[in-house]
Amino acid sequence: xxxxxxxxxxxxRHFIKRGLFGKxxxxxxxxxxxxxxxxxxxALIGNxxxxxxxxxxxxxxxxxxxxxxxxxxxxxxxxAEYAETQVESPAKGANDDSQRFSVALPQExxxxxxxxxxxxxxxxxxxxxxxxxxxxTVLNQTLKLNTKLGETARREKxxxxxxxxxxxxxxxxFYRHMLSDGQQQxxxxxxxxxxxxxxxxADEPFAxxxxxxxxxxxxxxxxxxxxxxxxxxxxxxxxGIVRHISDRVIVLDKGQIIEQGVTSEVFxxxxxxxxxxxxxxxxxxxxxxxxxx
Amino acid sequence: MALLDIKNLTLYIDIGGDTxxxxxxxxxxxxxxxxxxLVGESGSGKSLAVRCIIGAIPEYWSIKADRxxxxxxxxxxxxxxxxxxxxxxxxxxxxxEPTSSLDPSVTIGEQLEESIPPELIKRGWFWQQNKQxxxxxxxxxxxxxxKDHDQYLKAYPHEIPIDVSQKIMIAMALxxxxxxxxxxxxxxxxxxxxxxxILRLLEKLNKTKKLAILFVSHDxxxxxxxxxxxxxxxxxxxxxxxxxxxxxxxPLHPYTKALLDSAPSFQLSLPTKSPLIALGGTIPTLQHLPxxxxxGPRCPNARKECVIVxxxxxxxxxxYSCHFPLHVPEKIAKRAPKLSRGLGADD
Numbered sequence: 121x122x123x124x125x126x127x128x129x130x131x132x133r134h135f136i137k138r139g140l141f142g143k144x145x146x147x148x149x150x151x152x153x154x155x156x157x158x159x160x161x162x163a164l165i166g167n168x169x170x171x172x173x174x175x176x177x178x179x180x181x182x183x184x185x186x187x188x189x190x191x192x193x194x195x196x197x198x199x200a201e202y203a204e205t206q207v208e209s210p211a212k213g214a215n216d217d218s219q220r221f222s223v224a225l226p227q228e229x230x231x232x233x234x235x236x237x238x239x240x241x242x243x244x245x246x247x248x249x250x251x252x253x254x255x256x257t258v259l260n261q262t263l264k265l266n267t268k269l270g271e272t273a274r275r276e277k278x279x280x281x282x283x284x285x286x287x288x289x290x291x292x293x294f295y296r297h298m299l300s301d302g303q304q305q306x307x308x309x310x311x312x313x314x315x316x317x318x319x320x321x322a323d324e325p326f327a328x329x330x331x332x333x334x335x336x337x338x339x340x341x342x343x344x345x346x347x348x349x350x351x352x353x354x355x356x357x358x359x360g361i362v363r364h365i366s367d368r369v370i371v372l373d374k375g376q377i378i379e380q381g382v383t384s385e386v387f388x389x390x391x392x393x394x395x396x397x398x399x400x401x402x403x404x405x406x407x408x409x410x411x412x413x
Numbered sequence: 414m415a416l417l418d419i420k421n422l423t424l425y426i427d428i429g430g431d432t433x434x435x436x437x438x439x440x441x442x443x444x445x446x447x448x449x450x451l452v453g454e455s456g457s458g459k460s461l462a463v464r465c466i467i468g469a470i471p472e473y474w475s476i477k478a479d480r481x482x483x484x485x486x487x488x489x490x491x492x493x494x495x496x497x498x499x500x501x502x503x504x505x506x507x508x509x510e511p512t513s514s515l516d517p518s519v520t521i522g523e524q525l526e527e528s529i530p531p532e533l534i535k536r537g538w539f540w541q542q543n544k545q546x547x548x549x550x551x552x553x554x555x556x557x558x559x560k561d562h563d564q565y566l567k568a569y570p571h572e573i574p575i576d577v578s579q580k581i582m583i584a585m586a587l588x589x590x591x592x593x594x595x596x597x598x599x600x601x602x603x604x605x606x607x608x609x610x611i612l613r614l615l616e617k618l619n620k621t622k623k624l625a626i627l628f629v630s631h632d633x634x635x636x637x638x639x640x641x642x643x644x645x646x647x648x649x650x651x652x653x654x655x656x657x658x659x660x661x662x663x664p665l666h667p668y669t670k671a672l673l674d675s676a677p678s679f680q681l682s683l684p685t686k687s688p689l690i691a692l693g694g695t696i697p698t699l700q701h702l703p704x705x706x707x708x709g710p711r712c713p714n715a716r717k718e719c720v721i722v723x724x725x726x727x728x729x730x731x732x733y734s735c736h737f738p739l740h741v742p743e744k745i746a747k748r749a750p751k752l753s754r755g756l757g758a759d760d
Contacts, residue, residue, distance in 0.1 A: 165604075303695070330696070331672055332691055333454075333695055334675065335690065357604040357605065359678075360678030363678075364685055365685070383685070398605055401609040405612075405637075406634065409637040409678075
């Protein structure tokens with residue numbers, strides 16, 4: 121397994137101030153470190169306000185971290201068409217295999233590369249789509265801003281991606297209100313996939329979905345992961361789904377990683393009280409279900 | 414006798430000149446001291462059914478029903494005042510999304526005190542009455558499992574976590590000591606620890622106070638752990654209803670089976686990362702409702718007959734609406750007693 125992302129001691133502080141004279145509270149995320157491998161699914165679990173969403177945002181660069189490094193390992197077989205946009209790196213000639221973006225590239229270029237290789241799916245995909253623009257226009261914006269593809273190439277790329285997520289080419293002309301929840305979720309996934317990312321970060325992608333659509337989305341993600349070798353970081357409250365699709369889990373509490381490991385191991389033998397409570401409360405419900413059979 | 418009895422409830426909604434049946438002959442019964450789950454995906458009309466019960470629907474929608482009764486009193490043909498009284502004292506509703514149902518400009522304490530009906534306050538001077546109100550509010554908040562009352566009574570809705578506001582909503586509903594509690598998607602988007610807390614609270618209220626609960630949700634894990642019986646709605650039609658136990662053991666309708674299959678937690682033998690069983694397609698919109706059984710286009714065993722709405726049939730308190738039920742040989746299925754589709758059968 122090849123390592124594609126390494127997160128080293130990242131820290132972020134969030135200031136909360138209530139009222140004019142209220143005392144300032146500081147929520148500190150981190151220091152957090154973990155590695156990610158190709159084709160792996162990591163689940164972030166934890167109670168409300170434990171910093172899961174913050175960590176997800178920090179990974180995609182929506183939050184400017186204060187300390188630490190997020191390093192993206194360059195892929196040997198990166199698609200050539202995007203090479204241009206990925207800003208010339210001064211250390212390109214160096215024959216160092218583990219050439220690091222963070223070391224080699226200036227700040228801006230690093231963020232640019234990350235923007236393309238780590239993509240995010242937001243929780244409410246419906247709210248994340250502009251109702252006044254057609255799906256094609258929405259997806260076009262992503263390509264226009266991030267690549268140097270021409271108009272026909274963009275069009276081709278979009279249609280190809282739409283088919284990839286199980287929609288039709290015609291959905292290019294559709295507007296948001298014409299699509300169902302599941303289809304909107306697929307568009308959100310298509311938008312993330314457009315730039316051929318290596319990692320997709322999703323903040324509760326299944327929470328707003330109905331059971332049958334949720335299964336469809338889970339299947340789609342599993343299938344895409346198999347085909348494209350994507351790595352996937354997701355936040356979920358649904359322990360059942362976490363158990364089903366994740367390879368590793370990271371348990372967060374108060375901005376810290378309190379436990380991490382292979383899903384099956386963490387689930388059978390949770391070490392921390394918070395993890396135990398989270399998992400136990402889920403399995404209690406499951407047990408009750410089977411008791412009724 | 415059933416506490417709440419709904420028979421053949423049809424709700425007509427006008428969309429762009431067309432009248433569609435958003436609810437089509439829905440049957441629902443809630444017995445005394447029972448927790449009944451109303452299961453359905455979004456767009457299945459479960460929230461609409463709740464709104465029909467409490468009467469919170471706009472005037473330009475029309476309701477047709479054989480009966481909607483509460484303890485034998487007809488809710489549809491009573492005066493506005495009478496119905497209001499029942500809604501105020503006997504039936505309480507906890508709406509979806511507590512954060513948007515609470516008034517953001519008033520503290521939790523004031524809102525809670527406001528929901529206490531005046532009949533429960535003994536006579537006295539206004540300061541004595543205020544004191545009583547406060548005492549009742551505190552005891553309510555303790556009853557739903559919040560110990561730190563001082564902190565939360567003074568807080569505004571945006572300052573408290575979502576699970577606490579959910580509990581506060583339940584406390585407000587309990588203020589009038591109702592007979593029925595309707596909980597509309599109370600556990601949506603909660604992590605498992607808080608979810609168990611809310612479920613345990615509902616279960617406790619049901620056991621100690623004999624409170625009948627209509628638990629509206631699509632979270633099957635939550636439903637199967639608390640509910641005694643369940644009614645499954647699909648796209649405005651009652652698909653199947655009966656005791657939770659028998660529905661889980663032997664779902665007769667393909668939709669119920671698909672719903673149960675879609676939860677990975679229920680399939681212990683399923684290897685991780687294997688595809689889940691899912692029905693293709695999505696729930697149709699109101700503009701494009703299929704004729705007959707509305708599951709038709711998505712149903713794995715649909716046949717020609719499915720363009721006619723299947724009549725509800727019942728086998729030992731287990732009601733289903735399907736021409737070709739699972740687990741039942743066709744001969745027996747055909748002989749199962751039909752329930753009346755009501756006088757207003759106009760299709």
